[in-house]
Amino acid sequence: MRFSDPTLPVWVGAALLLVFLMLFPLAAIFRTSLWDENGFNLSRYVEVFTNEQFLKAIWNTLIISIWVGAISVTIGSLLAWLVTRTDLPWKKAIRALVMASFVTPPFLGAFAWTLLAGPNAGALNKLYRAMTGAENALFNIFSMPGLIFVMALYSFPFVFAMIANVCELISSDLEDAAEILGANKWRTAMTVTLPLALPALVSGFILAFLQSLSLFGAPAILGLPAGLHTITTQIWALFQYPPRLDMAAAFSVPLLLATMGLIAVQKRILGRKGFSTVGGKGGARRLINLGRGRMPALVFVFAILSLSVFLPYWILLKAALSRAWALPLTWDNFTLKNFSFAFFEYGDTQLAIYNTFKLGILTATVGTLLATLIAYITNRNLFVGARYLTFFALAPLVIPGIVLAVGLFIAYTRPPLVLYGTIWILFVAFLTKEMPIGFSQAESTFKSIHPELEDASRVLGANRLLSLKEITAPLARSGLIAAWSFIFVGVIRELSAAILLFAPKSKVVSVVIFDLKEEGQVGVIAVLGILLLLVSFAVILAVQWLGGRDVMGTRE
Amino acid sequence: MAIVSIRALRKTFAGAAAVNDLDLEIGDGEFVSLLGPSGCGKTTTLRLLAGFLQPDAGEIRVGGNVISSAHLLVPPERRNMSMIFQSYAVWPHMTVSQNVAYGLKFKRLSRHEIDEKIAKLLAVVHLAEFKDRYPAELSGGQQQRVALARALVVQPQILLMDEPLSNLDANLREEMRFEIRRLHEEFKITTVYVTHDQAEAMATSDRIAVIDRGRLVQVGQPGEIFDRPKTRFVAEFVGKANILTGSYNGDGSVQLNDGTKIHVSNDGASAASAEVAVCLRPHNILLVADDVAARKLAEQSYNVFRGTIRRSIYFGDAVDYTVQLSSQGTLRVVTQPDQRLAAGQQIYAAAHPNHCVVVRD
Numbered sequence: 001m002r003f004s005d006p007t008l009p010v011w012v013g014a015a016l017l018l019v020f021l022m023l024f025p026l027a028a029i030f031r032t033s034l035w036d037e038n039g040f041n042l043s044r045y046v047e048v049f050t051n052e053q054f055l056k057a058i059w060n061t062l063i064i065s066i067w068v069g070a071i072s073v074t075i076g077s078l079l080a081w082l083v084t085r086t087d088l089p090w091k092k093a094i095r096a097l098v099m100a101s102f103v104t105p106p107f108l109g110a111f112a113w114t115l116l117a118g119p120n121a122g123a124l125n126k127l128y129r130a131m132t133g134a135e136n137a138l139f140n141i142f143s144m145p146g147l148i149f150v151m152a153l154y155s156f157p158f159v160f161a162m163i164a165n166v167c168e169l170i171s172s173d174l175e176d177a178a179e180i181l182g183a184n185k186w187r188t189a190m191t192v193t194l195p196l197a198l199p200a201l202v203s204g205f206i207l208a209f210l211q212s213l214s215l216f217g218a219p220a221i222l223g224l225p226a227g228l229h230t231i232t233t234q235i236w237a238l239f240q241y242p243p244r245l246d247m248a249a250a251f252s253v254p255l256l257l258a259t260m261g262l263i264a265v266q267k268r269i270l271g272r273k274g275f276s277t278v279g280g281k282g283g284a285r286r287l288i289n290l291g292r293g294r295m296p297a298l299v300f301v302f303a304i305l306s307l308s309v310f311l312p313y314w315i316l317l318k319a320a321l322s323r324a325w326a327l328p329l330t331w332d333n334f335t336l337k338n339f340s341f342a343f344f345e346y347g348d349t350q351l352a353i354y355n356t357f358k359l360g361i362l363t364a365t366v367g368t369l370l371a372t373l374i375a376y377i378t379n380r381n382l383f384v385g386a387r388y389l390t391f392f393a394l395a396p397l398v399i400p401g402i403v404l405a406v407g408l409f410i411a412y413t414r415p416p417l418v419l420y421g422t423i424w425i426l427f428v429a430f431l432t433k434e435m436p437i438g439f440s441q442a443e444s445t446f447k448s449i450h451p452e453l454e455d456a457s458r459v460l461g462a463n464r465l466l467s468l469k470e471i472t473a474p475l476a477r478s479g480l481i482a483a484w485s486f487i488f489v490g491v492i493r494e495l496s497a498a499i500l501l502f503a504p505k506s507k508v509v510s511v512v513i514f515d516l517k518e519e520g521q522v523g524v525i526a527v528l529g530i531l532l533l534l535v536s537f538a539v540i541l542a543v544q545w546l547g548g549r550d551v552m553g554t555r556e
Numbered sequence: 557m558a559i560v561s562i563r564a565l566r567k568t569f570a571g572a573a574a575v576n577d578l579d580l581e582i583g584d585g586e587f588v589s590l591l592g593p594s595g596c597g598k599t600t601t602l603r604l605l606a607g608f609l610q611p612d613a614g615e616i617r618v619g620g621n622v623i624s625s626a627h628l629l630v631p632p633e634r635r636n637m638s639m640i641f642q643s644y645a646v647w648p649h650m651t652v653s654q655n656v657a658y659g660l661k662f663k664r665l666s667r668h669e670i671d672e673k674i675a676k677l678l679a680v681v682h683l684a685e686f687k688d689r690y691p692a693e694l695s696g697g698q699q700q701r702v703a704l705a706r707a708l709v710v711q712p713q714i715l716l717m718d719e720p721l722s723n724l725d726a727n728l729r730e731e732m733r734f735e736i737r738r739l740h741e742e743f744k745i746t747t748v749y750v751t752h753d754q755a756e757a758m759a760t761s762d763r764i765a766v767i768d769r770g771r772l773v774q775v776g777q778p779g780e781i782f783d784r785p786k787t788r789f790v791a792e793f794v795g796k797a798n799i800l801t802g803s804y805n806g807d808g809s810v811q812l813n814d815g816t817k818i819h820v821s822n823d824g825a826s827a828a829s830a831e832v833a834v835c836l837r838p839h840n841i842l843l844v845a846d847d848v849a850a851r852k853l854a855e856q857s858y859n860v861f862r863g864t865i866r867r868s869i870y871f872g873d874a875v876d877y878t879v880q881l882s883s884q885g886t887l888r889v890v891t892q893p894d895q896r897l898a899a900g901q902q903i904y905a906a907a908h909p910n911h912c913v914v915v916r917d
Contacts, residue, residue, distance in 0.1 A: 452645035456703075458632040459606060459639040460659030460710060470658075474649045 007464045011382050014373035015389055021432050022392045025407025026399070029256075032410050033249035044250035054251065057234040064148055064219070064230060065212045071152035072208035073201055075304055076159025082297055084167040087287045089294070094301055101308035102157035103536050105493035106150070107217025107510065108529045111517065112312030113150050114221065115319060117141040121326045123315060142226040151218050153308040155211045159204035166200040172286045199269045206266045210259055214400030216496035217510070221517060231255050232402045232496060239500050245410055252403040259398040313533075319526035338523035346524055351505070352512040353531070355423055356492050359508065363430040364488040368480055370431070371438030376468070379446040393439035396432055401496035404433055409500055423506040429497040434487040441486060445479025446472075478546060485543045489536045559584045559746050560605070560714065564614035567600055574600040576770035578614070585744040587737075589757035592767035593793065598750045601767070602716050605748060606639055607632040618714065633662075638707035639716040642723065644699045646691045652702050653678070653687040659710035677705040680739070697728045704736075708743060715747045721756060733759040754794045758782070766790050782837075787916045791835035798836040798887050804914065810834055814884035818859040819909040833917045838890040840911035843877065843903050850904035858906040863887070865901045879905050 033044055048054050082088045083095060101109075116124050119137040128138040140146060170193065178188040216232040224233060231251065238248040290297055319325035322333045342349050374393050377386050396404065408429050412419040419425035449472060457467040473480075495510040502511045509528050516525045560582040567575040575597045582588050590598040603609045605616060607623065607630055615625040623630040638659070647655055653674050660670045678684045681701040691699055700720065707715060720736070721729045737760050740747060751757050757764045758778040765775045766789075774786045785791035788799060802812035810820050810832060820834055842858075844850050854860045862882040869876045870893070877897065879887045887905055897903060 450643050450645065452641040452643045453647060455606075455608060455632070456639065456641060456645040456647075456706075457658065458608075459635075459637055459716075460706070461633045461662035463631065463633050471647055475647075 010465070011373065011377050014370060015377060015386075018370065018374055018389060018392050018435070021428070021435070022395045025404060025411050025432070026256075027407075028411035029249045029252055029403070029407040032246050033253055036246060044246055045253070047247065048250050048254065053229070054234060057229040057231050058254070060144070060223075060228055061213060061230040061232075064144065064151065065209045067148040068151045068155050068212035069205045069209035071148070072156040072159045073205045075152070076156040076204060076208070077163040077197075077201060079156070079301060079304065080160045080163035080167055082301060084164050085288055086290050086297070087294070088290060088297055088301070090298070094305070097305045097309050098157050098160050099540070100537070101154060101305070102161075103489065103493075103533070103540060104154060104309070104312070105217065105495065105510065105529075105532065106154040106215055107221060107495050107514065108316075108493075108532065109154050109308070109312050110150050110218035110221040111513070111525060111529065112315050113141050113146070115315045115325065115522065116311055117146065123326070124311075126326070142222055144223075144226075144228060147219060147222045147228065150222060151212045151215060152208075154218070155208040156304075156308075158207045158211060162200050162204045162207065163197065166197055170196050203266045203269050206262050206269075210262055213255065213259060214402070214496065216402050216499060217514065220499075220514070232400065235402050235406060236499060239406075239409075245406075248406050249410065252406050255400055256398065256403050259400060263398045316526045316529050319522050320530055322523070325522045325526070338527050342524040342527040346521070348507050348512050348515070349509075349524070349528065352507045352509050353528075355426075355506060356509040357535075359423060359426055359430060360488045360491040363427055363434060363491045364484045366427075367431050367434050367438045367487045368442070368484045371435060371442045371483060372476070372480060375439055375442035375446050376472075379443060380451060390439075390443075394436045396434075397436045399433075401429075401433055401494065402500065405429060405497040405500035408432075408497070420501070421503040421506070425501050426498055426506055426508065429501055430487075430491045430494060433494065433497060434490045437486045437490060438483045441479055441483035442476075445476045445483075448479075449475050481546060482543050485539045489539055492532060492535060559586075559619055560748070561617040562601075562605075562614070563617075565601070565604060565611050565616065566613040567597075567604060567609060567611050573597075573770050575604065575611075578767075578770070578772050580765055580772060580775065582746060582748065585746055587740050587747045587749065587760060587762045589749045589751055589761040589764045590767055591751060591754060591757045591764050591794070594752055596767045597770040598752075598767050599718055602639075602718050602748060602750045605714075606637060606716055607635050636713045637716055638710055638712035638714075640703050640707050640718065640720045642719045644696075644703045644720075644723070646699045646702045646706070648691050651688050651690055652683060652694070655691070655702055656706045656709050659706065663710065673709050677709045680708075680742070681705045681735075696724055697732065700724060700732060701735075704739065708739065708745070711743075712745060715745045717747065717749045719750055719752070721751075721753075729756070736760050764794075766793065768793075784913060785835055785915050788833045788835070791833075791913070791915050796838050796888060796890075798838065798841075799915075800834045800836065800885070801917070802832060802834065804830050804832045808909070810912075810914065812883075816861070816883050818907075818912060819857060820912040820914050821910050822914040831917060832914050835913045835915050836887070836907050836911060838876070838888040839874075840907060841887060841889045842906045843879070843889055843891055843895065843897060844906065845897065845901065845903050847904075850906065853904075853906040856908075858908055859912060861887070861905045863903060863905055865897050865899050865903060867899055868897060879903065881905070 034040055034042070036043075079094070079098065083091050088094070114122070116122055117139045119125060119140040119142065122137065122139070122141065125137040125139060128134065141150070174196065175188050175192055178192045183191060214232065216236065219228070219230040220233050220236065223230060229237065231254075235248050235251050235255075238244045238251065315325075318329050320338050321335065322329050323335045323337070324333060327333050343353075344350070371393070374389050377383070378390050378393075381387065408425060409420065411417070412425050412428065419428065453475070454467045454471055457471045458464065462470060493510060494508075495514060498508050498511050499514060502508065507515075509532060513525050513528055516528075560580075562578060562580040565575055565578040566573065578597075578601060580588075590601055592598045600609065604611055604624060610629045611624055611626060613626055615622050617623065618635075622628060623635060647658075650658070656674050656677060657670055660673060665673075674687070675684070678687055681704055683698065683701050683705065686694060686698065691702065694702065703720070717736075721732050724732060733756055736749075740760070749757070749760060761778060763775060763777055764781050766773050766781060768787075768789045774781060774790050776784070781790065781794050785794065785797075791797040791799065800810075800812055800818070802810045804810055804822065805817075808819055808822065809817050811817050812834075818834065842853065844853065850860050861879075863879040864882070865877055866880045866886065867878040873893065874890050875893055875896065877889045877891065879889055881887060889905060
């Protein structure tokens with residue numbers, strides 16, 4: 001008599017589903033970009049690299065990403081250093097505000113900045129003109145520098161999170177050791193602190209670079225009016241009438257290869273031995289006394305946070321509460337009509353809000369379940385080759401949302417699986433895109449649960465699934481709630497994949513905001529933006545309150 | 557009658573055999589230790605017994621029924637065994653009594669019976685007053701007792717223990733050895749105990765199975781293992797040993813490599829003229845200073861060596877000497893503390909042939 005493991009189909013099923021989710025859209029991209037009615041040929045790739053318009057988009061993307069990377073590293077690491085290693089006051093508040101810029105969808109930030117620094121009606125430009133009597137605008141946000149500026153504002157938190165972690169792990173002992181051997185403060189910083197932090201700095205640059213490479217919303221809102229195309233907006237344009245799916249696919253491949261290459265470089269840097277000593281147990285840290293520099297440092301920090309949080313939030317709130325957003329918010333100008341219009345009258349919003357939260361809850365639930373199963377398989381090494389699943393679960397990290405959308409669009413608009421036109425294609429897109437965050441949360445959760453806890457349950461008579469339910473699940477609960485919430489927040493703010501995959505019946509809030517921009521419905525956009533922000537903050541605060549987990553992965 | 561019967565068991569990981577052709581019979585109610593250095597395959601053997609691993613070859617039977625082979629694996633939950641883990645594996649989200657009750661949930665017992673059994677077991681392991689505490693509120697030793705109670709309360713047919721004491725501090729470890737033996741005498745559950753600590757194995761076990769590089773090298777009662785080791789590995793791993801090498805003459809004597817001839821005891825470990833090793837336990841060697849006493853010992857057929865005390869270390873309850881032999885090599889000797897010899901002193905070291913045990917190299 002053979003007792004087979006009755007739970008095996010569950011594991012194998014989850015693994016196959018994951019592999020399918022990842023490979024199917026990528027295969028579609030390569031197939032469509034390499035084959036046409038004439039069979040295999042590279043003509044589309046030739047066009048990508050010879051067509052002037054495409055080359056211009058690639059060049060723009062490169063310039064923008066390098067600048068965004070550089071600015072993000074500068075601001076992010078300075079802020080991180082100030083918050084972790086000095087006696088700067090109000091650190092908790094600063095961390096919370098950096099977290100707020102992290103959570104703000106870049107397309108919303110970009111929209112807010114069109115209201116703040118649009119050349120004609122922009123609030124800051126009007127203020128400038130009123131104060132100086134000048135005719136021209138101080139700042140035109142619809143420009144390359146404007147685009148770089150806004151993208152950097154919402155990319156630096158990635159660098160901040162990374163550097164803050166490293167700074168907290170470099171113990172003062174390491175620096176003391178150098179000083180005892182005769183190095184002065186400057187030499188210590190240059191020979192000990194900086195080299196220790198360098199891998200994190202380079203890695204942070206790559207992270208911000210990648211982020212700006214794959215953003216769609218901000219470049220579309222700020223770049224397109226100025227005639228500036230990036231790779232992502234160009235791919236989007238190729239989807240407009242008449243659609244050139246094959247070109248979009250071919251144009252996606254260089255972007256995909258670039259992100260893959262950069263992630264590979266980042267992994268190498270982080271995997272180096274020198275960095276692992278930083279990852280060790282941090283010794284005591286003494287805070288550096290800023291002295292007279294304390295006030296200027298605080299002003300600097302709040303200036304940055306004004307640009308990324310205070311000013312955009314203020315203008316959104318003002319726009320939501322006024323009849324004419326550009327006029328001062330007086331009693332005459334005050335109205336709640338934007339809210340009632342957005343929620344009850346404007347055609348698409350109710351359905352979009354419903355779709356957004358439905359997709360958020362659905363994706364978060366299924367995604368957490370799948371990520372949990374996959375993380376469990378890789379962590380407990382349930383079958384041969386289980387560890388390769390990690391690669392598949394993390395693969396979407398290197399797939400920009402818009403590239404994923406191109407692949408899904410091609411893959412699911414033809415039989416056997418026709419999902420286009422329904423919200424299910426968005427569900428698949430979000431499920432795929434959010435897999436890495438869900439997986440890494442679940443993975444670190446399982447790592448902290450000793451396998452013997454489960455073995456003990458099995459010996460006493462519970463099978464594997466029952467042991468999972470009775471022992472592992474309760475222990476993993478807070479980690480899995482965090483995974484659920486992070487996926488949820490990721491989904492409700494997603495634009496770059498949704499923009500290619502939505503149909504009239506499957507619009508989501510981010511897409512509606514993007515559409516409303518064309519119509520100039522500022523008040524409604526502001527209302528919807530505030531709704532997204534409030535829900536995101538509520539979910540994140542609930543997680544922090546429940547399990548002490550930080551959305552950016554920094555330690556307090 | 558053997559209740560557990562392990563035959564030709566084999567398990568390889570990535571081509572390397574962790575358990576290699578292992579045979580072992582364990583009787584009903586017997587307490588057997590698997591003793592060996594880390595990485596010798598003892599924990600793998602235990603996990604094979606528990607059913608967490610499937611053997612590549614060989615089989616495990618319990619009461620005549622095959623439960624593990626290359627083609628068949630009864631899952632752990634259907635083996636009617638209990639296991640105690642190195643990490644205790646006490647569930648942090650359950651109270652002491654919830655932990656202990658867990659295994660009873662699968663036994664179709666009434667609430668009343670469950671409560672009764674828990675109360676009894678918690679009393680046995682002296683945890684009755686902690687029943688509503690969470691593990692985080694208990695000390696390491698108390699958590700260990702929870703693990704013991706949880707494993708015993710289900711009255712398993714076989715109890716498996718995987719280095720259960722290795723995470724405890726030294727004093728507690730000693731106390732828990734006696735505790736484990738006491739519980740064994742009380743419940744008489746067939747037990748397999750994995751450890752790398754020979755003192756732990758001696759204190760708890762009816763028999764010890766010494767394992768080296770995946771192979772079983774000797775099984776026997778603690779005294780047998782200690783006094784009559786069969787191989788040099790056993791001699792050196794279980795207790796301290798002086799090893800002298802030479803060739804066996806076939807007449808109960810060994811010609812040592814330095815030319816000296818000594819009388820030995822040989823349990824058939826070696827044939828004539830084979831290269832052999834002879835094990836002398838440090839505490840079985842007598843040190844005498846005067847010629848008369850030495851001659852008397854030689855007449856009683858003791859092997860007597862001339863030597864010089866090179867170093868002596870006083871331990872309070874014993875003295876540990878290093879003796880430089882005049883022939884060749886050194887001997888470690890442990891004596892009672894009332895005999896004090898100084899470094900540099902000329903002495904005789906004497907060992908009875910019964911204590912000079914031929915072992916395979």
